[in-house]
Amino acid sequence: MAVAVTALPATAQTRLLNVSYDPTRELYRDYNAAFISHWKAKTGQTVVVQQSHGGSGAQARAVIDGLEADIVTLALEADIDAIAEKSGKLPANWKSRLPNNSSPYTSTIVFLVRKGNPKAIKDWDDLVKPGVAVITPNPKTSGGARWNVLAALAWARTKHGGDEAKATDFLRQLFANVPVLDTGARGSTTTFVQRGIGDVLLAWENEAFLALNELGPDKFEIVVPTISITAEPPVALVDDNARKRKTTEVAQAYLEYLYSADGQRIAAKHYYRPSKPELANPDDLKRFGTLKLATIADFGGWQAAQPKYFGDGGLFDQIYRAK
Amino acid sequence: MTVADSSSWKRPSVIPGFGMTFGFAMAYLSLIVLIPLGALVVRSASLGWDEYWRLALDPRTLAALRTSFGASLIAAVINAVFGLILAWVLVRYRFPGKRLIDSMIDLPFALPTAVAGISLSALYAPNGWFGALLEPLGITIAYRPAGIVVALVFVGLPFVVRTVQPVLADLDRELEEAAATLGAQRAQTIWRVILPPLVPAILTGFALALARAIGEYGSVIFIAGNIPFVSEIAPLLIVIRLEEFNYAAATAVASMMLAISFTMLLAINLIQAWSRRRFGHAV
Numbered sequence: 001m002a003v004a005v006t007a008l009p010a011t012a013q014t015r016l017l018n019v020s021y022d023p024t025r026e027l028y029r030d031y032n033a034a035f036i037s038h039w040k041a042k043t044g045q046t047v048v049v050q051q052s053h054g055g056s057g058a059q060a061r062a063v064i065d066g067l068e069a070d071i072v073t074l075a076l077e078a079d080i081d082a083i084a085e086k087s088g089k090l091p092a093n094w095k096s097r098l099p100n101n102s103s104p105y106t107s108t109i110v111f112l113v114r115k116g117n118p119k120a121i122k123d124w125d126d127l128v129k130p131g132v133a134v135i136t137p138n139p140k141t142s143g144g145a146r147w148n149v150l151a152a153l154a155w156a157r158t159k160h161g162g163d164e165a166k167a168t169d170f171l172r173q174l175f176a177n178v179p180v181l182d183t184g185a186r187g188s189t190t191t192f193v194q195r196g197i198g199d200v201l202l203a204w205e206n207e208a209f210l211a212l213n214e215l216g217p218d219k220f221e222i223v224v225p226t227i228s229i230t231a232e233p234p235v236a237l238v239d240d241n242a243r244k245r246k247t248t249e250v251a252q253a254y255l256e257y258l259y260s261a262d263g264q265r266i267a268a269k270h271y272y273r274p275s276k277p278e279l280a281n282p283d284d285l286k287r288f289g290t291l292k293l294a295t296i297a298d299f300g301g302w303q304a305a306q307p308k309y310f311g312d313g314g315l316f317d318q319i320y321r322a323k
Numbered sequence: 324m325t326v327a328d329s330s331s332w333k334r335p336s337v338i339p340g341f342g343m344t345f346g347f348a349m350a351y352l353s354l355i356v357l358i359p360l361g362a363l364v365v366r367s368a369s370l371g372w373d374e375y376w377r378l379a380l381d382p383r384t385l386a387a388l389r390t391s392f393g394a395s396l397i398a399a400v401i402n403a404v405f406g407l408i409l410a411w412v413l414v415r416y417r418f419p420g421k422r423l424i425d426s427m428i429d430l431p432f433a434l435p436t437a438v439a440g441i442s443l444s445a446l447y448a449p450n451g452w453f454g455a456l457l458e459p460l461g462i463t464i465a466y467r468p469a470g471i472v473v474a475l476v477f478v479g480l481p482f483v484v485r486t487v488q489p490v491l492a493d494l495d496r497e498l499e500e501a502a503a504t505l506g507a508q509r510a511q512t513i514w515r516v517i518l519p520p521l522v523p524a525i526l527t528g529f530a531l532a533l534a535r536a537i538g539e540y541g542s543v544i545f546i547a548g549n550i551p552f553v554s555e556i557a558p559l560l561i562v563i564r565l566e567e568f569n570y571a572a573a574t575a576v577a578s579m580m581l582a583i584s585f586t587m588l589l590a591i592n593l594i595q596a597w598s599r600r601r602f603g604h605a606v
Contacts, residue, residue, distance in 0.1 A: 057566040064568075082568050138549060140563040180466045181549040183562070195448035197466065312567060320383070320551035 056143035224289030398475030406483025440545030479532030
């Protein structure tokens with residue numbers, strides 16, 4: 001897949017490989033075009049950006065196992081942490097190298113319901129009512145689904161005044177209402193949208209908007225809960241790979257340009273919440289609902305949250321203990 | 324699949340070159356099968372016994388193994404019965420479109436299993452063509468363990484048909500006619516004349532369908548629902564362990580599957596060898 005590149009600037013084509021997760025296809029298609037012309041104007045060099053999309057965890061594993069990504073743009077900090085830890089191809093402090101925890105754009109978790117909202121779903125406590133079927137991917141196989149779980153927990157903690165046992169119980173009730181656990185976010189969207197299973201889909205805001213655009217607002221609507229979480233999909237340079245492929249400079253520029261006016265505008269256009277909203281198109285920003293947002297820091301950061309909630313024997317495993 | 328004929332070992336043969344071909348066969352088998360499987364065993368051995376058994380006998384692992392092997396057994400039995408009938412129809416009758424149907428049997432071999440899984444779940448989902456008909460009767464297939472069986476029946480079908488078909492075609496019709504003239508009833512003819520020589524072939528087909536079903540992933544995850552302790556298959560649990568970057572735990576589950584599958588296939592082989600001796604028919 002990777003192609004060797006000569007070191008001569010401006011004469012040869014430089015190839016960048018951006019290994020990303022599933023729902024960023026449309027975003028990076030736009031962004032790559034913008035970056036290529038920006039880089040051409042700035043340095044005269046022609047860059048070709050190759051994209052690889054898949055489940056965030058599987059993509060991280062591919063990089064660990066030798067996929068020569070110059071850049072990773074994944075759904076979870078924990079996935080990039082795993083690359084740093086298992087392969088040593090980037091330093092453990094990668095997150096502090098770019099602004100905003102290395103997340104140039106964020107998103108949040110919202111509900112997608114069927115038109116007219118027949119089950120009258122307004123907030124998280126409506127999801128545990130009897131007879132309400134909730135669709136979410138499996139947090140074990142889907143990075144996105146881990147944000148779903150934490151968003152639900154953030155609400156339950158506020159509701160129960162920080163009582164962890166009650167919050168866990170809420171989560172147990174919530175997952176008792178889940179009839180299908182798909183392995184990835186797109187699979188869950190298909191189950192909800194095409195197969196007609198479930199009353200509510202827990203989805204990233206940008207995915208919910210995409211589904212609405214694809215399928216028409218006459219079929220579905222977005223419900224914004226009172227509390228959710230700021231989902232921070234981080235980006236990072238994979239130092240060793242970039243050094244080997246002699247792309248460090250352009251790869252770094254690729255990441256920094258995400259924070260430019262162009263990058264922020266494109267992110268907002270694709271329904272991601274820009275980290276510098278003042279640079280984005282105000283019309284794009286108007287589409288986002290207002291809600292209270294917890295952050296991963298409220299859960300002690302991913303280093304602590306990952307094993308506690310999603311590791312072997314963690315909270316999620318306890319929910320599905322044998323009855 | 325057959326038990327090696329031990330009499331050919333080291334006895335001078337009229338055909339030379341056994342040493343070389345045996346060496347090639349072993350080298351090839353090692354590269355393709357034994358070394359990867361050996362790596363699996365080595366990797367799980369790195370866990371240490373206590374940790375290995377904790378992971379291998381974890382209730383969730385056992386539930387997943389039960390789901391995988393249970394559904395695979397049911398699917399293989401269904402395939403053995405209906406595969407036999409299908410092979411019978413294709414061998415014994417002539418009808419328009421027979422060649423077409425005959426070649427369609429192999430489609431599950433060629434089709435990417437994920438495509439099969441998506442199509443099956445589209446058909447059997449409550450709003451799908453079949454699902455919509457079954458739903459009013461209170462039968463739900465998709466996103467339940469039943470869905471797993473449906474997917475496994477689909478991927479395993481060709482194995483039984485393709486192993487039984489040639490044996491059935493070779494079967495002497497005169498035997499049946501002789502049975503009839505000697506006063507046998509139809510059921511007796513089927514039970515005592517037709518079925519015995521088919522048993523080894525049916526068993527081979529059953530074993531192949533079973534083996535395929537146990538390892539099946541792509542077609543199942545779309546239709547199973549994947550709920551832990553209910554409809555989670557062992558291969559999915561392996562993928563989940565990999566998603567946790569827990570390679571050792573993944574190989575622990577894999578090695579359990581390997582051990583159980585190997586034992587089952589060995590047992591089937593022994594039954595096959597026995598039935599061949601008993602009925603004196605080769606596959």
